[in-house]
Amino acid sequence: MSKTITLITDSLSSKGRALDREKKIEVIGALPGEEVLIELGPRRKKRRLGYLREVLKPSQERFTARCSHVPLCGGCAFQHWEYSFQLKHKTEIVKKEFHDLIEQHNPEMRPILGCEDPWRYRNKMEFSFSENRAGEKFLGLMLAGARGKVLQLKECYLVSEWFSNVVQGVSSWWEKSTLRAYHHNTDSGHLRTLTVREAKQGKGKMVMLTVSGNPDFALKKSQIESFTKCIQETTSDEHLSIFLQIQQIAKGRPTQFFEMPLAGPDHITERLHIDLGGKSHCFDCKISPTSFFQPNTIQAQKLYSAGLQMLGLKNATVLDLYCGGAILGLSAAKLAKEVIGIELNHHSVFDAKWNQEVNNVKNFSIHQGDVGEVLKQLDLESPDIVIVDPPRAGLDEKALSHLTKLAPKEILYISCNPKTQAANIAELAKVGYFLKILQPVDQFPHTPHIENIAYLQKA
Incomplete structure (x- = not known):
């Protein structure tokens, strides 16, 4: 039988859940300083879950949260927290992670750049298919604190209403079919995820259905056609792209993905306005089905503008690592002498080349491959500036070593994980770099995630 207790919350975990004073219980949906009645849940690593x-x-x-799914849905942790306090909390996260570096370097700590409108800001969302033992079907986001369980989505205030319409339409299509949700442990079932994207300032909408690569569960032509029709009925947008992605797994081999266009253009186009050198520069950006693009278009403009304005770009040689579709690098090229980009994902490299051509940037080149390996092969002379925007794990030892050898005068480090960012910068400080500016940017309102810009100069 479930046990309920009363407790007073004290602080927040890294997942945005309230902790009791002893930090032994993590309460989903509570805020610091509240007295709450909770139902005790399972023990997870160091702490026990508590359900409000x-x-x-x-x-x-x-x-008062807008969404009826709060606090059950794992998509939001802070929708019940007034936005100005979310921003204050995220600023404190950055200060905490950079505490030692702030003490040593005394950088300029700039005020966090918040969203003017913290609702319906996301341009992309991935939804999961799931079934319980009774065969009940679910399509939506993960339940908070419930491993592998999915909440049937009815509404979401992080994305436009069209996203919810797509989920409802696909749910109805699925209910009428004999298709099953994919089960990882047995490599059985058909449907894995549904990815929905849209341009906020550009052109196009995109839907991608990811299915199992197990041939025993391949979709029939009629099922693919009915899915395509289902998506087309959700919008009148003539620039609607529909894709099928096959995810193939095999023991001892890397997971492989294969994309199949079902209808519409092969990409969508987003438009960004970057403020640089006293001017606003307009960039059209190609987004392919698997390419990375900042999920908050409006805040991405602030992020890129704020970061690039810190740099001495005029006539500089710039190296843009983990460049994705290369909008940072292409923007920098407006003032720099030369910009060289490096990116692992080949879809992003294709997009970067398209972006370069469409935006008529001549002094930019891009190389595909692992950053550490490409740097080793290129054997470049020391650039004036290096821009890094790595994955959450941060810069690995190889990339850090090459960055140290390059010895640029300036480093712009953008990260979605201040913890790994601070650890990397502490290593760079050992070889003579000084942290000059910290600039938090809130790209993800109502979640515990925070983007941060760090500007470093060589001593």
């Missing part, structure tokens, strides 16, 4: 049943004494910072 009633807020007995609410925090003055508590806010």
